[in-house]
Amino acid sequence: MAGTRIAALGHYQPARVLTNDDLASMVDTSDEWIRSRVGIRTRHVAGPDEPVDELAAHAGAKALASAGLAPADIDLVLVATSTAIDRSPNTAARVAARLGMDSPAVMDLNVVCAGFTHALATADHAVRAGGASRVLVVGADKMAAVADWTDRSTCVLVGDGAGAAVVEASRPGEEPGIGPVVWGSVPEMGHAVRIEGTPPRFAQEGQAVYRWATTQLPPIARQVCARAGITPGELDAVVLHQANLRIIEPLAQKIGAVNAVIARDVVDSGNTSAASIPMALSKLVARGEVVSGASALLFGFGGNLSYAGQVIRCP
Incomplete structure (x- = not known):
């Protein structure tokens, strides 16, 4: 079986930045308390009109552009997320629609924080087995939407964003670019x-x-x-x-x-x-x-x- 490689990457974050000082006005915390315990200074937070699939599509579009590919070149879309609101259409289907893809297979994977590496392994297996030729793999979450903003031990942690990778077969004579999971x-x-x-x-x-x-x-x-x-x-x-x-x-x-x-x-x-x-x-x-x-x-x-x-x- 042929090996696989990551052809390109892309990422996207919402424009709004929430600082530790902003959080200190919302909950009993401080910049020093947050930095000393979790090392975080800022995080990006999506608005109510920015759903998870929009974040994912922005990252996916950047990965496709970096790879020099058109949406029609993708035949499988995998989205790792645990914060999608709706059960159907799934996030992958909505991402495919936003990007104008033709007829890809579309699947969501909910393995929370390990979701992207699970999805990347799934893409690797699909290409190696001949079930797909090129896969758009996206990790996207809107953690601010599920945060408890009264709990300072957790709300100081979370942010929103998306990252994407295009996975394809390795080039002839090229060593596999994605190792065993x-x-x-x-x-x-x-x-x-x-x-x-x-x-x-x-x-x-x-x-x-x-x-x-x-x-x-x-x-x-x-x-x-x-x-x-x-x-x-x-x-x-x-x-x-x-x-x-x-x-x-x-x-x-x-x-x-x-x-x-x-x-x-x-x-x-x-x-x-x-x-x-x-x-x-x-x-x-x-x-x-x-x-x-x-x-x-x-x-x-x-x-x-x-x-x-x-x-x-x-x-």
Whole structure:
């Protein structure tokens, strides 16, 4: 079976920026309290007239333009999101309609913060198996719409945005650009991160998530590298789910990626759930902080206490 590659990336964030000082006027918190605990300075927040599929379509359009492709070139659209309001049409169908696509297969994946890496693996498998030729993979979430703005432990975390990747078969003679996925979950701890109720609200057991992420995930991330045939010390970049800077930094250190650029987009974007990894990766590439062909560990984790990771080559 042929390997696959990421041909291009794109990202999008709403215009409105919510600062820590803005939050301090809404809930009992402060800039110092937020920075010291989660490392976040600002986050982007979508308005009521900016649905998740609009954010996703903007990111997808940028990825298509960067790849030099037309909407008709895509035959599968995968959208990772946990904040879509409607059940049908799904978000992927609405994204395809916004972009003017012809007749792609359209699927949503709800694996919360690990959604993009699950969707990327699904795209990789689809192309390898011959079920698709080019796939638009989008992670998009509107976490501000499900935030409890009276809970300072969670509302300070969240932001909105979308990131996208175009996945296609590797070129002849080219090494695969998307490595094998390692994925799984801890179902008995699924309650630790949740979006539940009517209306749905985001809540989590912060200490339990922190302990799980910083103790249980490093060996799994090293397993991702081993399956890709690379050591952590050889990685050029590490793009973890942008949950909290106090999780990202110790986790990256425990993985052993001593020479890698570590994505810290959470500082300016907050926790954007499924959007966080593709958005952070797209920014690293756009800023030239990683070069074409550079190796990057992508590792998502969070809701359901799910995780998924793969090593990719940057477009």
